[in-house]
Amino acid sequence: MGRKINSNSRTSLAFASFRRNRMGMICLWGLVILYAMAIFADFVSPYSYKDEERNFSYCPPTRIEFRDQGKWAAPFVYHYALTFDAMHRRVYVVDRSQKYPLHFFKGGRLWGVDAPGRFYWWGADARGRDLFSRIWYGARISLSIGLLGVGISFMLGLLIGGLAGFYGGWVDSVLMRICEMFMMLPGFYLMLALRAAVPENFNSVQVYFSVVVILAFIGWASLARIIRGMALSLRERDFVLAAKTMGVPDVVIIFKHILPQTISYSMATLMLTVSSYILAEAGLSVVGLGIQDPVPSWGNLLSDAMSIVPVLFAPWILLPGLFIFIAVMCFNVVGDALRDAFDPMFNE
């Protein structure tokens, strides 16, 4: 009778059911790829996020060429020359007289070209910064802010929901009324108000953490209510009564016997909350209250696309929006899949 036989626990059954969910698995892999790209942003992107070249403002995506004068060649790019058309609009003309070979694994970066050539796979922004690079550096901020914010919200939610659910009575009433006060306020306006309270002269790291704290501050209440509901039912379980008859202190009962049981179920809610935090950060940054340029986040990258003219002439600056969409969708689908997986009725 080895310990391996008994692996059919609720959790492992749920994960087996999750693995059968095709959309869930695809989106889980999508998230893994997004996070991997964010972690290795220094490596996968050809430029640093603040590397700018004013002569390449809104340079269109660079085509990677494989054929040189009718023959196969190692990948290279042509020079893009800035000129103005009859309407005095900026246009880029491919200058075939100047070629720059694409080099790989040079200077700790996956790919790039030597100066004065520039390589903009997904185009450039107003200041001639590479959008491809900035999207992955921005992913670091956008994807981590959601996780960090949810981490803090979850701790608060566990603590307050656990206390309210375990003790019930007036403790429960007071804590839940406080939660409801937070849930009553419209989230986005509360966020704007809180952001207004943060000093203007904060540096980017301080802004980052203040955004995390603001997000966590707004979101903990709904998590606390969910945990409280589970704690209310768990405290009626025999093993909680048994622990009480043994004189185990309440704190130990809450943290060892009640909260660990809630985690598998609250995973799904956590995933859905991460996506709402990513959106909230983007919302803050789009209106210029989140992460400040030159540090990129998906939100403030998208704020370049707020006016119609750049979007008309440089549609690629909408790309960060696509990534926000992908990330939020993946988190939502994975969250739904996890919820289905943990729902015993659904499995039958």
Add this chain to the structure above:
Amino acid sequence: MIPLLSINNLTVSVGPKVLVNDVSFDVPEAKILAIAGGSGSGKTTIGLSILRLLPSALSIQGGSRIVFEGHDLLGLPEADMRRCRGARIGMVFQEPLSAFDPLFTIGQQLDEVLVAHTRLTKSGRYEKILQTLNEVELPDPKRAYVSFPHQLSGGMRQRAMIAQAMVGDPSLIIADEPTSSLDVTLQVKIMELFSKLRVKKNMTMVLIAHDLGMISHLADEVIICRAGQIVERGSVRQVIDSPQHEYTKALVEAFQ
């Protein structure tokens, strides 16, 4: 001699409904008192009242007194009451599978009791737990220590449950239907274990049961409860051999 536990005029009610009505009894040291009766007779409520762990809807009425080792438990501050549970009074539950937390090993859960009540070192606690698991005659204490509740058989789980109640060296053990979830052969073994432990540890026990066979085998005295009231009391022989009350007669008849 002063009894170890003395319950006087215990009345428990939920709203206007009285669940336990004016119950009084004494449990002398080293004796086993059985509380018998059918479902809903208030047996379990009496047991939980002693530990002051009744569900919040139930309240113990004024005038009730539960005196244990010279202190009125009902007047004790909650912190002292908590120190009393597990260390002075241990409880054995009916269904060990639900009374153990499925996420922790038996060892971890016994350890929790010692952490709460003693200043023993980690190795001291380990020794004490192994010794207790040995006393309840678990075949392989070291294996049981690292086993999760679902990895043990029903009988072994019940032994582990008894070990958990005993590990804090309490002077009183409340056993609430300790054999009801087991099959007949295991019931006999657990009963034998209790008889051995009682001699070895000089155990005082409140045994809540509906099984008169077990009561006649183990208990010294018995009180018969019906609808929250004591209808008959006396030594086990006397009550079972010549029941006076109609209800007791019915119980004894059903058992035979």
